[in-house]
Amino acid sequence: MKKLLLVCIALMLAAGTAFAGQTGAALSQESIIEKIQKQGVLRVGMSTFVPWAMKDKQGRLIGFEIDVAKKLAADMGVTVEFVPTAWSGIIPALLTGKFDVIIGGMGITPERNLKVNFTIPYEYSGMSMVAHRKKAAGFSRIEDFNKKEVAIAVRMGTTAEQAARKYMPNASFKLFENESQALQELNLGRVHAVVSSAPMPAFHALKFSKKLFVPLKDNFTREPIGFALRKGDYDALNYFNNWILINHESGFLKEREDYWFKTRDWESLVQ
């Protein structure tokens, strides 16, 4: 009986590793560009993040990123399919082939780059901060927040978390899966501030101006944002890089950036 069981387990393990090897090889051998063209669908991994990607009143996705992905798909002659994914699991989901590319406001970092390939930046973002009027009264410099008694809420696994830890190593941190949870914590006055990519903190401070304010005049980091794709697919990397290059030159990216980040014309679409 025991022997039979051992043989069974050994067989299953062997099959598992064989499969793993096969799919791994298959994923890198065939460029996703070819796969996308064959299937007629570009699957884009993203995560809700105002105003990069969000649901409008009709439940459709809108935002800067959504415009970028839609144009990319149109230029490839395929339809686009968005796969909203929890931020903390977005890289594993890419690596296991749940979608073809992450177009999700993902900051290029050396750590992430060890796991995935990044394109050239299609956008730059910076970290900014929104703080609680009462709890963080009089705070105006980053040093004011870099104290033991200061609590800061950030979204888990984001570059906001990294930046906040780097610039405010003494503060204590509360990590949340979603931006809205972090902001809720701030609105309830349980933390002093929320660190996040511009322009969201400023927008949020505007909305709850009685309770919240923007303590720092400028963003305290500048980050390149790229598409992320599985490693080893240089064909796709080349295609996406050149697509970004062309759309920087043509002004498409600039025009979309102005609309989503500099104006609030889109606000009526959401609320």
Place this chain on the structure above:
Amino acid sequence: MFSKPSNKITLVDAAALALVIAAISFFVSRMGSVLAYEWDWGAIPRYFFFRDPETGALVPNILVRGFFTTVKLSLWATVLAFVLGTATGIMGARGDGFQRFVSRTYVEVVRNIPSLVLLIIFYYFVSSRFLDVLELDVWLRGQSAGVQKTVSLLMAEPGRFNAFLSAVAALGLYEGAYICEIVRGGILGLPGGQWEAAYSVGLSGPQTFRLVILPQAFRKVAFPLAGQFISTIKDSAIVSVISIQELTFQGMEVMAATFLTFEVWVTVTLLYFILTFPLSMSINYLDKKFSPRG
């Protein structure tokens, strides 16, 4: 010894009721004054239905769609859990040493892993190793629009098909372990006299099991099984972490876009309640009506 419970409201009941009302009003007043929470319910209804600007028709929005995804998910997971649970339950109760070992291992492994961990193993490991190799989603994309529509009505559209299947598999496997125990208990709980009686009228072993034992066992466990279905609906909320667009996931999406945390959670809670409460009530009713009284 057991008197019929009376319907009179006692002093203790009244005090308990008053306490609950006081607690709720305290909570609401705290929300208003201390937290200075500005309730804004105006944005919520349009996430149920919205009017199409072109046709003027009322179209279901993401909360309603999420609600039905939860229903579909729970139904399929229950079907799978029922099949798995019944098979392993019978194995556990009537099987030989090896079958009992398999049944036991299944129950103990699943019961001792957090459902969230099980789900993530399924989504990232099992799905990408086995499900993606089958390329069901690719096959589905190649089918006619009619087939695609039917499949997405019953399960999920092509883009979400594999994720949906891994969620159903994980949930079904998880709930199946509990059903296994329910079924096993139901079979073992029958008095041995049933077997002896069946032998004495000349039925063979398998016949006895199929014609005498199983029908009685199922009758006995029908209500715990139905209760497990309600649990499945509630447990299905965890699949939101693997991007299945069910009720909890859609609620979080609305929250991320509108920042209306409390309004959205209250709405989502009510929707789950609307789904499970009538079920729970009807089970109670059926239980009272049909369960054998000793």
